Amino acid sequence: MAVVKLEALSKRYGGNAEASVRSMTLTIADGEFMVLLGPSGCGKSTALRMIAGLEPISSGTVAIDGRVVNAVPAKDRDIAMVFQSYALYPHMTVRQNLAFGLKRRRMPAAEIEKRVASAADRLGLGPYLDRKPHALSGGQRQRVALGRAIVRSPKVFLFDEPLSNLDAALRVTTRNELIKQQHDLGTTTIYVTHDQVEAMTMGDRICIMNRGEVVQIGRPLDVYRAPADTFVARFLGSPPMNLMSGVLRRNGADHAVEVAGAVLPVTGFEAGLLAPFADRPITVGIRPEDIYESGAQPGCSAPAAVSARVAAVEPLGAETLLVLSLAGQAEECVARVGRVSAHSHGDAATLYLDAATLHLFDPQTGRALPRAAG
Amino acid sequence: MAALAERHPGLAAWFGYIRRIPWLAFLLLYTIVTGGPFVWVALMSLRTTNEILDAPYALPSPAHWGKFAEAWTASKYGVYFWNSLIVVGCAVVLLTLIGAMAAHALARFQFRGRKALRLAILSGMMVPPQLLILSLFQILLQFGLYNTLAGLVLAYVATQLAMTIYILEGFFAQLPQDLFDAARMDGYSDFEIFWKITLPIGMPAIATTVVLNFIILWNEFLFAIVLLTDDDKRTLPLGIMHFMGAHQLDIGMIATGLMISIAPIIVLYACFSEIMIKGMTAGAVR
Numbered sequence: 001m002a003v004v005k006l007e008a009l010s011k012r013y014g015g016n017a018e019a020s021v022r023s024m025t026l027t028i029a030d031g032e033f034m035v036l037l038g039p040s041g042c043g044k045s046t047a048l049r050m051i052a053g054l055e056p057i058s059s060g061t062v063a064i065d066g067r068v069v070n071a072v073p074a075k076d077r078d079i080a081m082v083f084q085s086y087a088l089y090p091h092m093t094v095r096q097n098l099a100f101g102l103k104r105r106r107m108p109a110a111e112i113e114k115r116v117a118s119a120a121d122r123l124g125l126g127p128y129l130d131r132k133p134h135a136l137s138g139g140q141r142q143r144v145a146l147g148r149a150i151v152r153s154p155k156v157f158l159f160d161e162p163l164s165n166l167d168a169a170l171r172v173t174t175r176n177e178l179i180k181q182q183h184d185l186g187t188t189t190i191y192v193t194h195d196q197v198e199a200m201t202m203g204d205r206i207c208i209m210n211r212g213e214v215v216q217i218g219r220p221l222d223v224y225r226a227p228a229d230t231f232v233a234r235f236l237g238s239p240p241m242n243l244m245s246g247v248l249r250r251n252g253a254d255h256a257v258e259v260a261g262a263v264l265p266v267t268g269f270e271a272g273l274l275a276p277f278a279d280r281p282i283t284v285g286i287r288p289e290d291i292y293e294s295g296a297q298p299g300c301s302a303p304a305a306v307s308a309r310v311a312a313v314e315p316l317g318a319e320t321l322l323v324l325s326l327a328g329q330a331e332e333c334v335a336r337v338g339r340v341s342a343h344s345h346g347d348a349a350t351l352y353l354d355a356a357t358l359h360l361f362d363p364q365t366g367r368a369l370p371r372a373a374g
Numbered sequence: 375m376a377a378l379a380e381r382h383p384g385l386a387a388w389f390g391y392i393r394r395i396p397w398l399a400f401l402l403l404y405t406i407v408t409g410g411p412f413v414w415v416a417l418m419s420l421r422t423t424n425e426i427l428d429a430p431y432a433l434p435s436p437a438h439w440g441k442f443a444e445a446w447t448a449s450k451y452g453v454y455f456w457n458s459l460i461v462v463g464c465a466v467v468l469l470t471l472i473g474a475m476a477a478h479a480l481a482r483f484q485f486r487g488r489k490a491l492r493l494a495i496l497s498g499m500m501v502p503p504q505l506l507i508l509s510l511f512q513i514l515l516q517f518g519l520y521n522t523l524a525g526l527v528l529a530y531v532a533t534q535l536a537m538t539i540y541i542l543e544g545f546f547a548q549l550p551q552d553l554f555d556a557a558r559m560d561g562y563s564d565f566e567i568f569w570k571i572t573l574p575i576g577m578p579a580i581a582t583t584v585v586l587n588f589i590i591l592w593n594e595f596l597f598a599i600v601l602l603t604d605d606d607k608r609t610l611p612l613g614i615m616h617f618m619g620a621h622q623l624d625i626g627m628i629a630t631g632l633m634i635s636i637a638p639i640i641v642l643y644a645c646f647s648e649i650m651i652k653g654m655t656a657g658a659v660r
Binding site: 049052053054073074075076079080081083084085086087089090091100101104105148 | 550552553555556557558559560561562566571574575577
């Protein structure tokens with residue numbers, strides 16, 4: 001059990017002009033499942049390795065339970081890590097792999113035996129204890145890697161993309177297994193991934209990183225609903241949020257945005273924040289699920305008609321994706337509609353954007369204009 | 375062809391054999407070329423020189439097994455054998471230990487001057503032994519190591535170290551860094567990681583260098599003849615040369631000596647071949 005606190009944590013590799021991790025500040029609460037999410041090369045793994053003690057810290061501090069551990073070697077930080085490649089020792093049996101870390105800590109043999117048995121039991125590894133890693137399936141190896149972390153009963157678990165080597169079906173079951181184990185053990189966990197589904201489903205909170213910097217921290221749904229900038233808006237959600245260029249118009253006390261030939265009322269934003277953008281371009285974001293085929297559909301509270309040409313129809317079974325070309329927009333838009341769509345390729349169609357769900361971004365900085373509270 | 379195989383399975387099998395004939399012929403020829411001389415020496419080792427001169431290719435009848443005992447004691451092959459075993463054994467142990475440690479350091483650690491150091495070590499492979507021999511002679515003389523087995527051991531370690539490091543580093547560098555990070559998280563020091571992770575996992579590569587170094591040094595002649603003078607300190611290749619006089623050639627005894635000197639290499643290869651091949655074929659780590 002531990003609180004992990006990162007303060008202005010930075011990493012700069014020699015010879016590189018740009019820092020890999022820049023001034024990262026983040027507090028992970030006791031027992032929390034924190035996901036570091038970002039595209040590859042965003043510095044999330046480097047940050048994790050600095051927390052683990054595998055990478056020297058250029059500046060800033062890492063503190064575990066109030067103790068700054070910058071100078072503490074990895075082995076003395078009481079942290080266990082699960083690697084993407086699992087990093088099982090190929091010359092040892094599963095039992096030896098699990099016991100390897102305990103042996104070094106001069107734990108009595110009986111206690112080691114007990115812990116290994118308990119971890120094996122918890123993860124269903126009992127029948128494989130005397131096998132070597134090469135005789136295990138990918139999922140079993142993954143569980144051994146997890147077991148190796150569990151037997152240590154560390155203060156903090158670190159996961160570095162532990163599911164990315166599994167096939168899709170196994171990934172889902174292992175994901176649920178991991179959530180369950182972490183929940184049962186209640187150990188503070190930091191989990192690195194580039195998979196937004198993992199982040200959304202696993203994390204108590206997610207910390208989104210881009211180019212070495214923290215972009216947004218929050219609970220998954222909060223981040224999904226109120227992305228801090230266009231990067232987060234694009235990164236979370238599949239298909240990602242549609243970003244369109246529009247112009248903000250002021251009409252007395254009210255505002256509206258002109259986008260793709262439609263005029264959408266802008267509600268729920270503070271007038272003061274909108275004022276600087278009056279009669280100027282603004283980036284308008286709308287999630288694919290907030291575009292409707294009919295204005296009368298339930299959930300669509302403020303329908304605004306927009307005409308589009310259907311560039312492609314992607315029926316996925318449970319839903320249908322419409323790829324739309326909108327007038328005056330460089331990028332195509334994606335709408336997520338029902339199981340069956342009335343539209344087909346090449347159609348001219350009228351669709352409805354739910355104006356109540358609009359997101360507005362500063363086109364220069366990409367920062368979101370926050371919605372008024374409530 | 376497929377239809378033919380269905381109607382006449384026997385005929386199809388024959389086609390299979392016929393197609394393989396060129397390959398089999400090649401393999402047979404290769405085996406004769408490589409194995410033939412060996413068998414010939416083995417046959418000669420059981421015959422006396424006079425018998426051999428009468429009929430070079432005849433079978434040993436009767437087989438003079440006593441020649442081995444005679445060679446071991448009277449011809450001092452026993453002494454030469456032990457000298458060889460001590461020198462080569464010590465050299466290989468030192469080479470393996472130092473070489474593996476150096477290779478581990480070069481493959482695992484990033485430190486200032488790493489590339490320069492690596493180049494300096496590996497460039498040792500480019501220097502022919504004939505160039506070294508004079509300075510080596512001088513140095514050993516100065517340190518009182520000339521005409522000692524220890525001096526020869528040091529010379530052997532020095533000359534073979536570069537190749538050993540080269541082979542081992544190539545293998546160690548392929549081991550995933552995650553393994554070492556995991557061991558560090560598990561609480562092990564760099565030295566313990568070397569012993570408990572690098573050495574056991576690197577066993578196939580280490581076996582390769584052990585066998586290679588053993589064979590090369592077991593047959594080494596140039597350094598041995600320059601750096602050793604006492605008859606009692608000679609290694610096997612020198613001992614065998616001893617039987618090649620200017621005017622007479624005791625072929626029978628030479629053949630017996632050769633068999634004695636070949637035996638350990640065959641035993642070594644038999645012990646290590648499986649692990650070597652395993653290392654060369656299987657994806658050793660994943």
